[in-house]
Amino acid sequence: MADQAKIQVNVEQLFATPVVLARFPGAAALNQALKTTILARARSHPSTDHSNLGGWQSTWDIDDWGGPAMARLVELVATLAGRMTARRDGRPAGITWAHNAWANLNRRGDANEAHTHPGSVWSAVYWVDDGGAAADPSLGGAFELHDPRGVAPVMLAPDLVPAVPGAAAMGATEQIRPTAGDLMMFPSWVSHSVRPYLGDGTRISIAINLWPAGALRAS
Numbered sequence: 001m002a003d004q005a006k007i008q009v010n011v012e013q014l015f016a017t018p019v020v021l022a023r024f025p026g027a028a029a030l031n032q033a034l035k036t037t038i039l040a041r042a043r044s045h046p047s048t049d050h051s052n053l054g055g056w057q058s059t060w061d062i063d064d065w066g067g068p069a070m071a072r073l074v075e076l077v078a079t080l081a082g083r084m085t086a087r088r089d090g091r092p093a094g095i096t097w098a099h100n101a102w103a104n105l106n107r108r109g110d111a112n113e114a115h116t117h118p119g120s121v122w123s124a125v126y127w128v129d130d131g132g133a134a135a136d137p138s139l140g141g142a143f144e145l146h147d148p149r150g151v152a153p154v155m156l157a158p159d160l161v162p163a164v165p166g167a168a169a170m171g172a173t174e175q176i177r178p179t180a181g182d183l184m185m186f187p188s189w190v191s192h193s194v195r196p197y198l199g200d201g202t203r204i205s206i207a208i209n210l211w212p213a214g215a216l217r218a219s
Helices: 027-044 067-083
Strands: 020-023 097-106 111-115 122-130 143-146 173-176 182-187 192-194 203-212
Touching: 027 067, 027 097, 027 122, 027 203, 067 097, 067 122, 067 182, 067 203, 097 111
Parallel strands: none
Antiparallel strands: 020 182, 097 203, 111 192, 122 182, 122 203, 143 173, 143 192
């Protein structure tokens, strides 16, 4: 048998999926302004019906009623997207971003089914209020990212995975447990969902899609 100690091994992590986690300065004041505006809107307008399983989801015109706090959030997210985007030859993209955005309220038992955001480059979620789940994970409400290597579980031995970081979730999901003021941004083709929220508070988030201004896109 060959001496395994002499085998030279180099493992390359190819086809990684970027998930950007960020916190913005002044999040507490931003959250208070957004929370007041969103709760007032939810009292006066019915919910739309997209990915939400229960709960309340606004129309995609939060720019029209979200006030200066929403304008500031969009500015910060667009700046981050510009920083995280390059052309294939490595040059800065220099993109002017178009966007749409909406608010989500989840209360006890509410969740969001698995979905993607067609016609966009980046999708972002900003948590205005985590509903207490950051301090108590038993309250649920985790954000789930679905592994795009979806065929992995149906291969010959689904209990076997490569001995590298992150491989245990191959073909499954990774969960993010957010705190109020957290922002997550990911490619819009990544399937994602939200686990049922089990607390007595209100979990408030804002979703934002970004794409190059002037681009032809699916809706």
